[in-house]
Amino acid sequence: MKWQRSPSKLLLEGPHVEILISTTRPELEEGQAIGLEYRQLQVHALIDTGASLTVINPQIARTCKLLQTDWNRITTVGGMAGSYPAYAAAISFPGSDLPGFDAIRVVACPIIEQPFFSCLIGRDILRKWLLTYNGPTGEIEVNAHQ
Amino acid sequence: MAEENPLEEELRVFEAHRSEWLLTHTGEFVVIVGPKVVGFHADYESAFKAGLSAAGLGRSFLLRQVWAKEPVYLIY
Numbered sequence: 177m178k179w180q181r182s183p184s185k186l187l188l189e190g191p192h193v194e195i196l197i198s199t200t201r202p203e204l205e206e207g208q209a210i211g212l213e214y215r216q217l218q219v220h221a222l223i224d225t226g227a228s229l230t231v232i233n234p235q236i237a238r239t240c241k242l243l244q245t246d247w248n249r250i251t252t253v254g255g256m257a258g259s260y261p262a263y264a265a266a267i268s269f270p271g272s273d274l275p276g277f278d279a280i281r282v283v284a285c286p287i288i289e290q291p292f293f294s295c296l297i298g299r300d301i302l303r304k305w306l307l308t309y310n311g312p313t314g315e316i317e318v319n320a321h322q
Numbered sequence: 323m324a325e326e327n328p329l330e331e332e333l334r335v336f337e338a339h340r341s342e343w344l345l346t347h348t349g350e351f352v353v354i355v356g357p358k359v360v361g362f363h364a365d366y367e368s369a370f371k372a373g374l375s376a377a378g379l380g381r382s383f384l385l386r387q388v389w390a391k392e393p394v395y396l397i398y
Contacts, residue, residue, distance in 0.1 A: 202371050207379055227398025244328050245385040249394045264370050264385070272377070279370040285397070296397065
């Protein structure tokens with residue numbers, strides 16, 4: 177997946193992508209087979225090399241009825257620290273050939289002062305990607321690592 | 323209070339076994355449903371499938387990597 181913004185827009189907004197987030201694929205398949213309905217949300221996600229794991233706004237977990245699987249301790253650069261619920265989710269990337277994730281951990285923690293983004297894509301996802309950030313041209317390229 | 327503190331029972335089971343599991347399962351994902359240890363897996367996705375299969379739809383379960391101390395994750 178490759179896209180381009182103006183260098184100044186990339187500087188201002190950072191690299192971000194549209195993602196679809198929902199309950200995990202195994203739950204979807206099992207639940208839909210017995211008539212259950214699930215919501216899928218399309219949100220803006222910032223590719224954040226400073227985040228060690230992927231974070232969502234708590235409202236997404238509630239809306240999509242994500243299943244909690246753990247609690248994780250998080251510290252932010254501003255010193256905010258705490259234990260936050262971790263959920264299992266499916267994440268995909270509409271309009272791209274980037275492979276999605278059928279079941280991946282996301283942690284629900286308010287993303288403060290970032291109303292544009294509802295998700296931070298952290299290094300747990302980046303671990304599976306090759307990411308090229310071209311500041312002078314404004315071009316971003318993401319490829320799945322084989 | 324299960325709604326306010328989900329996974330409380332599973333976390334107690336985890337802490338009771340952490341030292342023992344560190345000897346043989348460091349870095350693996352353990353799945354715990356209520357008081358029952360379902361198993362250990364190398365990756366999150368297969369652990370999740372095992373947990374879902376054991377717990378059934380809509381029931382939370384613990385899926386945690388076995389480390390000596392819980393990591394503190396940094397978000398910048």
